[in-house]
Amino acid sequence: MRREVTLRDVAELAGVSSRTVSNVVNGYANVTERTRERVQRAVEELGYRPNVLARNLAQGRSGQIAVVVPYLDTPYFSELLQSVIRAARISGYNVLIDQTDGDAEHERGFIAHGSRRLLFDGVIFSPLGLDQRALADRDPALPLVILGERASDGSFDHVGIDDVAASRQATEHLLDLGRHRVAAIGDQPYATGEAAQLRTQGFREAHTARGLSIREDLIIGTARFNRPDGARAMADLLDRGDPPDAVFCYSDLVALGAIHTILARGLRVPEDIAVIGYDDIEDGRYSNPTVSTISPDKEWIATTAVERLLLRIGSSTPPPGLELRAPHKLIVRESTTGRASRP
Amino acid sequence: MRREVTLRDVAELAGVSSRTVSNVVNGYANVTERTRERVQRAVEELGYRPNVLARNLAQGRSGQIAVVVPYLDTPYFSELLQSVIRAARISGYNVLIDQTDGDAEHERGFIAHGSRRLLFDGVIFSPLGLDQRALADRDPALPLVILGERASDGSFDHVGIDDVAASRQATEHLLDLGRHRVAAIGDQPYATGEAAQLRTQGFREAHTARGLSIREDLIIGTARFNRPDGARAMADLLDRGDPPDAVFCYSDLVALGAIHTILARGLRVPEDIAVIGYDDIEDGRYSNPTVSTISPDKEWIATTAVERLLLRIGSSTPPPGLELRAPHKLIVRESTTGRASRP
The missing domain is CATH 3.40.50.2300 (Response regulator)
Incomplete structure (x- = not known):
């Protein structure tokens, strides 16, 4: 693979420090116009693209949220995901999805201390392998919204129907x-x-x-x-x-x-x-x-989960965890009342 | 949110440079046993966990591959993903999934120069919005395997049936x-x-x-x-x-x-x-x-796609792009031959 052009390469060519390049790339104000132009020229000359991970490290943000479900081949989840992705993108967030197969260790990896913190800013999680106690033993700084199973213990939001x-x-x-x-x-x-x-x-x-x-x-x-x-x-x-x-x-x-x-x-x-x-x-x-x-109401569940997660991500002190009940309704079709119910 | 313990905190407590802490955390050999122990004590005392992104930056690897599909609520893709995830995990790779809705701009983001390079080491991609020409205009260093649409232009592998x-x-x-x-x-x-x-x-x-x-x-x-x-x-x-x-x-x-x-x-x-x-x-x-x-044969498609991608990720010079034809078969059921065909 071709070596990526680094911040250091840009700094060398522009004759400034790496920190100055970083300040320019991240749009900070503490750089003179003259220096900014010199860095900009070096960026263009080398074809440097600021690395997402490097920028995340600097900003402590990834702009991504993770949605973690047991099975992606369950239409309930894949339909719900459509609405989650739509709601998140409207707020400028990209969604990364993972499937756990209900494996407790894999699930734990998503909520453990520090492990993947900068890959995503928060998690919408439908646990299956982890029980209530295992959920409690997690990175308390990780913004978390739970779908489906598990009631809220007051430290995360839980969205589901009655x-x-x-x-x-x-x-x-x-x-x-x-x-x-x-x-x-x-x-x-x-x-x-x-x-x-x-x-x-x-x-x-x-x-x-x-x-x-x-x-x-x-x-x-x-x-x-x-x-x-x-x-x-x-x-x-x-x-x-x-x-x-x-x-x-x-x-x-x-x-x-x-x-x-x-x-x-x-x-x-x-x-x-x-x-x-x-x-x-x-x-x-x-x-x-x-x-x-x-x-x-999958739309309600999805938009509420995203709203609560973004609220948590944006809060310096975590809001209290809520039990959020989505509306539901009975829909009568042929499998209980026969052809008569066909609309 | 609680502030994460950083490499710098560890360096300060251990009385060494950040680079030395990084060397210890990443297991490099150029550190004396005495220094290693001092850093290790500081790591434990502060509860420092090496940040995945920081480590990726250092190693140029994420241990993740991305699978990018137009629609997750299409059972063909969600079934295929089951096998892709299984095959990738066997090789120690985690899979991050994204849905593009067939949006050309969103699709481009996954294969553009540098943009997300360190979030994943390669992409298994089922394009819909991007045509053959747009595919060609991508980061040539990105290991890429294409599913479904689009024939190989020799620079990536294409896996599909005839x-x-x-x-x-x-x-x-x-x-x-x-x-x-x-x-x-x-x-x-x-x-x-x-x-x-x-x-x-x-x-x-x-x-x-x-x-x-x-x-x-x-x-x-x-x-x-x-x-x-x-x-x-x-x-x-x-x-x-x-x-x-x-x-x-x-x-x-x-x-x-x-x-x-x-x-x-x-x-x-x-x-x-x-x-x-x-x-x-x-x-x-x-x-x-x-x-x-x-x-x-979805299992064939999935395992072949993962194998080819990991081969590309591990190669310093990219292997030639192949057209790989998965087996398929006709399955006769009731919708063409009636109840007689019920097994």
Whole structure:
């Protein structure tokens, strides 16, 4: 590779100190017009481009924010990212994205002391591997906004919808249709699956509020919220006999996987089994049948996350961490009420 | 925000120069054991962490590669990224991802002289806004591998499948089914849509090879390769009367949008209209009907792109740019041959 022209090369040619070149390049006022011109000529002659990293070092800023998500092939995240990128660019920030696969060590790298501080000025983070305690042990100077899992401990902002209320609403929609054996697919009863646990809680509350008992064997766990896991969980339910007549799926992908299995077995959606998802991804608007769902206001989540992060980046003393609840709504489509619901 | 401990703080406490601290931190040999210990004590006492950017500046390396794609909400890219990230991490590289929205200026920023050189050591780039000529006007020292559009000009590697052959194969599959009025959705006859143009060429060749004439009015352009554009283009075709009996769509998303429209009009897939897509995304494996498609070997594309990029990063003189053709295959599913094709 060709050697890059350095600040020192410019200084040598212009016959000034490196600090003076730096002052000129960064537009500081403490340089005479004559010196400025001499440096400028040397910059042009050598084709010197001020190095972004060097400038970041000098200014303590990168002009970049990082968005860290577990999986980029999850449409919920890729749709949310569209809005995050748009909102950040309007404020002059570039967005760098990283995928963690939910790996706790990789996640820790993003919030650890100093490790990458000057690559980005703050992080919008959707943790999966790190639990609440691990989150607390981080660089306190790092501006941080959390999406999805993990409640705020007061030192960062958390943006998400009310998972319990939304899940209760989804389950109530199935019960309102007169369904009696409602299953839930997506539970993650272990420590890190907090969103899943809140959704199971909402599922339970919908039953309890109507005095209905919960069939524990109809609450099915999955490792991820994706199509293959949804398809497998549904196959398990159907293999048992006494199948459910409705299913609340913890994501639209899980719902699409479940619907695939139901149709492959020669059963009908929603006549035999009604299915509702969660996330309102584009996929569920075009599928056959289209998928009823809980629609979080992704635009609200994205713009709020960016606004709060930029506020933190610009504050010399960190603002208090907030729990921010995004609006959500129930969207009824064919997978619960059939063709009649087609707009 | 708390002020970060700097190299200078360490130097002051240890009573040595900043350069000496830098030598110790970077493990250079030209420091006495006594000095090394003194610096080490100061590092520990102050909790100093060597700054990634500072170290990159010193070493001229970031340990990061950038992957730059037009749209992250395109499953083809998000699936490909899974394999790129995996392959890069095995080689000790972190991957930073950026979305350009196909904006030429934004794309240029990634390959321009010096601009971000030390943030990443090389770029895997799927351009959309920049044409071949604009690509040539870039930092020649930047290791670059191109995906999708744009052929290699000999100075970078290009990894992709043979779009003409694959599209011809997809079209021949429809003709083999005895379909006579085959439409194509996804043409982009303007300058930058090279992949689209190659697909149209393959579509034409399949007809010409069999002595069939091409109905030019059945070749439909779209702005993007997504569901809404596929749905709209199909609606246009159906509104005209004399609808096609088969459609070659330039992506699976376009195919899913087209199928949505066909079913909403009360027509059947494939009985009334057979549909084939392109990309083999997970979506088309779970949809109803499942989608016949051209399946590029994404794992091959990803690992080859990473291998070539790391080879370029590690070479003092750039290796010649190669045209690398990934394997692909035709996958027949329900959207062309009906339930019989269900595995």
